[in-house]
Amino acid sequence: MVSFATRARRTFEVEYGARRGTTENAYATRGEKDACLIDCVDGRHAEGYAREIEGLGAWARDAAYHAVLHVSPRRLDALAAAIANRSEGAACVEVLCSNPGAQLIQQALKPNSPLTNEALCAAWKGTDGKLRARLRVVRNGERLDLGGRTLRFTLAPTPRWPDLIFARDEKSQTLFTSKFFSAHVGTMEGYGDEGGLETFGEDWRFYFDCLLAPMARQVSPLLEKLTGVAKTICPAHGPVVASSVTELYREYVEWCKMQTSAGDNLSVAVIYASAYGNTGAMAQAIARGVAKTGVGAEMFNCELASPIEVEEVLKRSAGFALGAPTLGGTLPTPVQTALGAIVKEGDLEKPCGSFGSFGWSGEAVAMIDKRLTDAGFKSAFEPLRCKFKPTAETLQLCEESGTDLAQAVRKIERRKQVLERKSVGQAADGVSDTAAAVGRIVGSLCAVTTKNEDTQSAMLASWVSQASFNPPALTVAVAKERAVESFLMTGGKFNLNVLKSGGEKDVMKALLKPFAPGENRFGALDVDISETNGCAVVKQALACVECTVTKRMEAGDHWVVLAEVERGTLLDAEGVTSIHHRKTGSSY
Ligand SMILES: Cc1cc2nc3c(=O)[nH]c(=O)nc-3n(C[C@H](O)[C@H](O)[C@H](O)COP(=O)(O)O)c2cc1C
Structure with a gap:
């Protein structure tokens, strides 16, 4: 396996939002007869990629096959480097990919097209004019015999990655799944998933939610194609899945089900x-x-x-x-x-x-x-x-x-449902006993202020509770649809500004006002920016507690965010905490 870890968030696509870096993984396998490189890394690592392959030995450098399970323009420089680094007399490498993948490579090899890749053009045909690589489109179910080891390919097209393929090494029961079962996390010690779901569950879920959930209808049948024994799953990003293959597979099926049943409604x-x-x-x-x-x-x-x-x-x-x-x-x-x-x-x-x-x-x-x-x-x-x-x-x-x-x-x-209920003579909004009872639970009224890159955000919160003395920790329940939700991933920073009884009105007004996407959340609120974590401190608050998210737990329509307290400041020693009293537990 060849893997390049990045700690920094280099690109801004939503799937990098957890800011845990990523790894770019690629693999190599060999049989008695031939070898095959599998997957390809981002072009940023092109030189390192060729060096790493060389380090594996001549069998990898001059492998007969290179299976690119997902072809993206960003990866072509690395593919070019691997081809260019082959030894002079090496036979032409067969680049295996799906039909849409092959079309992209063909575009890249055409001179003067918007997708021309100079490095690939130069590597594909050596200086002597001889072809050093040729394309081979794989069919669904096709087998590649490497001599005592067979790779079987399954086409796995999705709207976002129409060219995706899976490969299965039947001998070692290893699945190469490219984007499936990936995670953007570059912080693990080695390559593996030691700690399993406990350690990487949130990363796998975040990646799934960002990239696969909106295609759950197409992902579900592809998961069915992956059933059967696999000892190891080798994805394009994040840990190689070995200790938690069954659990992660089961979670994927469950997450897809959740998403499609939401979609059915x-x-x-x-x-x-x-x-x-x-x-x-x-x-x-x-x-x-x-x-x-x-x-x-x-x-x-x-x-x-x-x-x-x-x-x-x-x-x-x-x-x-x-x-x-x-x-x-x-x-x-x-x-x-x-x-x-x-x-x-x-x-x-x-x-x-x-x-x-x-x-x-x-x-x-x-x-x-x-x-x-x-x-x-x-x-x-x-x-x-x-x-x-x-x-x-x-x-x-x-x-x-x-x-x-x-x-x-x-x-x-909701409007339709109210009309329906009215038409059959039901009360439009009765408060049940359960809701009334749950509504008697109270919480401290707080403003949660947080920051992600250069964007500040805030929300009003009362589902807040201390959770531990040592280390001091607290929980906040955040509705899944709340804009700040994606700021409060593990490692994220926020301030819990505890509001003062009698002085909460202005803060509530400012934070409950509907805001357009991208609009300044604080409006007329007077805030300072904390020098330690960059999040806002509400000047009218009673106290400000600076926190770091350590864990998230899914709880129905909310995420329960557990956070460790880094430091706290009392802004008003005389005031009393504002309490949020409610009539029903079915709304805030
Ligand atoms: C062939 C071609 C024609 C383009 N024509 C226009 C244009 O008329 N006006 C414009 O604003 N941008 C134009 N662009 C720029 C694209 O809109 C821009 O690259 C955009 O980011 C592409 O978005 P996409 O990645 O979703 O395809 C053109 C780009 C190409 C390659």
């Missing part, structure tokens, strides 16, 4: 096209914002689907977002077709949104927005436009916009 379609992945990254962040509310999110790449499939996804969705890059001053054709299908379906009750990346003129998003508005659709968020690659702030904005879209869908659903 109520779901939002995020329909998009993306030539270079920028609009795709925005779509991913919007889908994450939707999914964390418990509403199903279905990512749908309309370049890979027929108009009928677009119509079907629209029919089963209660809202949608449509995204496109600007190419040649207009929308890509598949998005125009999808737009036509949306307007034709014409269910104007469905809330919507538009988004997309552009380079200079950026007409696409305005075109989508105008067409939808003219047809009578109502947007749940302002059109989201982004110049080239989205930044951390843009992705945060996309995530919050996704949450707004899901909440708009929920609101319509």
Whole structure:
């Protein structure tokens, strides 16, 4: 195995939001006859990758095969380095990938195309003009005999990775799963998953929630293809799964089920096209914002689907977002077709949104927005436009916009239910005994203030409790759809500003005011920024407790966040803590 760990967060896609770094993994295996390199790392590590392969020995350097389970433009420099480093007399390497993967490599090998990769072109054909590599498209179920060891390939296309393949080494019962069972964590000691779910559960789940949950419908049947014995799972990122194969597989099946059953009740379609992945990254962040509310999110790449499939996804969705890059001053054709299908379906009750990346003129998003508005659709968020690659702030904005879209869908659903109940003569909102009893539990009214990269955020909280004397620790329950939720991952910092009885009104007003995605959360509130953790200190509070998240536990529609107290400051020694009294346990 060859693995490169990065501690820093280098890219801003939502899946890196937990800020635990990542690893780029690649593997090599050999039989009695031939060897095969499996997977490929990010182009940043191209030189190191070639060196590491060389270090394994001539069998790896001059391997007969290189199976690239996911082809991305970002990985082509590393593929080029591996090919360029082969010895002079080595035979042509067969680069195995799926049909969509092969198309991407062919584009990269074409001179003067937007996807041309100079390093790959140079490596593919040696200076003597002889081919040093050739493409081989693998079929579903195809076997590669290495001599006493066989690799079996399974095609595993998803909207985000249409070219994905799994490989199974039948002799060692090892599964190579690329993006499946991956995690962005670069902090482990070795390569393995020692500590299993206890140690990496949150990382696996976060990666799943960000990337696979919005494609759960497509992921579920692919998981079925992976059943059967496997001793080891080798993913593209994070630990090699050895001690917790069965548990992680079971969790994946369960998470998919949770997501699809949420989607069966109520779901939002995020329909998009993306030539270079920028609009795709925005779509991913919007889908994450939707999914964390418990509403199903279905990512749908309309370049890979027929108009009928677009119509079907629209029919089963209660809202949608449509995204496109600007190419040649207009929308890509598949998005125009999808737009036509949306307007034709014409269910104007469905809330919507538009988004997309552009380079200079950026007409696409305005075109989508105008067409939808003219047809009578109502947007749940302002059109989201982004110049080239989205930044951390843009992705945060996309995530919050996704949450707004899901909440708009929920609101319509609730209204429908109230009308239904009324029509059958039930009370619209009776408080049950259980709810009334639970409502008698009280908590201290606090402002949680937190920060992620350059973005500050805050929420009002009363489901707060001390949890340990030594070390001093506390818990806060955070609704899954809350914008600050993604700031409070393990390792995240926040301040718990305990509010003063009689002095809580202004803070409540400021924090309960609806805010648009990306808007300053503090409004007119007077805050200082802590020099130790960079989070806001509410000046009107009674006390400020600076904390670091140590663990999260899933609890129905909330995450219970356990945090260790780093330090505390008493801002007002005379005041009394504000208590939040309620009539019902079914709302705050
Ligand atoms: C062939 C081509 C044509 C483009 N035309 C435009 C254009 O007319 N206006 C514009 O704002 N950007 C244009 N761009 C820039 C893209 O919109 C920009 O690269 C965007 O980030 C692509 O998003 P994507 O990664 O989702 O495909 C063009 C890019 C290419 C490669």
